[in-house]
Amino acid sequence: MENQVKKAEGKLGILIPGLGAVASTLIAGVAAINKGLSKPIGSVSQMSTIRLGKRTENRNPLIKDFVPLAQLSDLVFGGWDIYEDNVYEAASKAKVLEQSQLDQVRETLEAIQPMKAVFDRDYVKNLDGTHVKQGTRRELANAVIEDIKSFKETNGCNRVVVLWCGSTEKYIEDFKEVDVYASLINFEKGLDEDDKRISPSMVYAYAAIKSGVPFVNGAPHLACDIPALVELAIIAEVAIAGKDFKTGQTLMKTIVAPGLQARALGVSGWFSTNILGNRDGLVLDNPENFRSKEVTKTGVLEDILDAKKSPDLYSDLYHKIRINYYPPHGDNKESWDNIDIFGWLGYKMQIKINFLCRDSILAAPVALDLALFIDLAQRAGLFGIQEWLSFYLKSPQTAPGLPPENDIFKQQIKFQNTLRHIMGEDLITHLGLDYYQELVESMI
Numbered sequence: 001m002e003n004q005v006k007k008a009e010g011k012l013g014i015l016i017p018g019l020g021a022v023a024s025t026l027i028a029g030v031a032a033i034n035k036g037l038s039k040p041i042g043s044v045s046q047m048s049t050i051r052l053g054k055r056t057e058n059r060n061p062l063i064k065d066f067v068p069l070a071q072l073s074d075l076v077f078g079g080w081d082i083y084e085d086n087v088y089e090a091a092s093k094a095k096v097l098e099q100s101q102l103d104q105v106r107e108t109l110e111a112i113q114p115m116k117a118v119f120d121r122d123y124v125k126n127l128d129g130t131h132v133k134q135g136t137r138r139e140l141a142n143a144v145i146e147d148i149k150s151f152k153e154t155n156g157c158n159r160v161v162v163l164w165c166g167s168t169e170k171y172i173e174d175f176k177e178v179d180v181y182a183s184l185i186n187f188e189k190g191l192d193e194d195d196k197r198i199s200p201s202m203v204y205a206y207a208a209i210k211s212g213v214p215f216v217n218g219a220p221h222l223a224c225d226i227p228a229l230v231e232l233a234i235i236a237e238v239a240i241a242g243k244d245f246k247t248g249q250t251l252m253k254t255i256v257a258p259g260l261q262a263r264a265l266g267v268s269g270w271f272s273t274n275i276l277g278n279r280d281g282l283v284l285d286n287p288e289n290f291r292s293k294e295v296t297k298t299g300v301l302e303d304i305l306d307a308k309k310s311p312d313l314y315s316d317l318y319h320k321i322r323i324n325y326y327p328p329h330g331d332n333k334e335s336w337d338n339i340d341i342f343g344w345l346g347y348k349m350q351i352k353i354n355f356l357c358r359d360s361i362l363a364a365p366v367a368l369d370l371a372l373f374i375d376l377a378q379r380a381g382l383f384g385i386q387e388w389l390s391f392y393l394k395s396p397q398t399a400p401g402l403p404p405e406n407d408i409f410k411q412q413i414k415f416q417n418t419l420r421h422i423m424g425e426d427l428i429t430h431l432g433l434d435y436y437q438e439l440v441e442s443m444i
Helices: 021-034 087-094 099-104 106-110 137-154 184-192 200-210 227-236 248-262 279-284 287-304 359-379 387-392 408-422 433-443
Strands: 011-017 075-081 157-164 215-217 239-242 266-276 318-325 332-342 348-358
Touching: 011 137, 011 200, 011 359, 021 075, 021 087, 021 099, 021 106, 021 359, 075 137, 087 099, 087 106, 099 106, 137 157, 137 184, 137 200, 157 200, 157 359, 184 200, 184 227, 200 215, 200 227, 215 359, 227 239, 239 359, 248 266, 248 287, 248 332, 248 348, 248 359, 248 408, 266 279, 279 287, 279 318, 287 318, 348 359, 359 387, 387 408
Parallel strands: 011 075, 011 157, 157 215, 215 239, 266 318
Antiparallel strands: 266 332, 332 348
């Protein structure tokens, strides 16, 4: 495929619905990196290496030097928000980064003014911004399409991606039975009829895909994963990925749980609780919105610790999740995990994890990588669902009927092998028998 990958020429526009804590931290960070004030810690695309060929070849380039990614200096940011604050003001209010850091890139951040957002308070009851578009669902979709076109032309962008960093929308029960989601024909009819079952994030996803622009859903609710929009992505040959940035407590679960499963240790209980005080915490304080998050956070563990495959180890697993809104902590999320495990002869043991993390600090490099890699996928002709990006996501979008893989180590293998595949390098299985066969032959 190497010869088929289009070069990352010119500017890449990253348009973000929701210019809050995560988005403003991402934008401020890229601005600081471009000024030489910091390094992109946490960004796999920028800081990690990838092995090529045999171990003995010692070829381990940085990923950014291996695949043709957009340069950070070629990124242009914009977006929509229900509040009128420019990105400097939004970042100052979010209080993720030190004010002195923000002041060093103030001019860059102040220049980014949000466009009016698509918003329906029925989907996010705990927010009530006024910087919003008016109109029917069809009119809103057309307005977003025009926003994308205008942004691209005004900023001289060669390409654009849309990256959802907005708030978690309410959970939708039995979505597979909702007719307006079932097909593109039904969905577009729903737009024309102003069907309120079409959420704001679906409007953004539709507008992006219709514009030939890749879309990534960084939140746990439905967006580009409904059948209608998967269909559109395939017809339009546009890359899509979702959902929910994998950070904090769930990241820890996808690291710890595979280790327990790999060593055949039993788990009888896993209690997880969080306190969080930013806008995300406020939104999740509503039970309907929390339910969207709960489903993605719960599914990760059940997929890795599969009771059907290992009933003696996981059939009695009790998994409980709590998220509590606690304003004094702001963006400083604190999570506690109590894990009840058992080993040889059924003897009980416990693991305790207390993770004091910075929610947006963990999410910003994930958002950056997803934007860069979905752009790469589009240039490589990989359209439709990009499951290889599940490495970054809590609830990976997959082909219909295909169970997700949530083990982060298996996800990493898939992720790296996809990059090797794109660039025409041999895939790596880590079998390694050839080394030892060569040793045996040399001694005979």
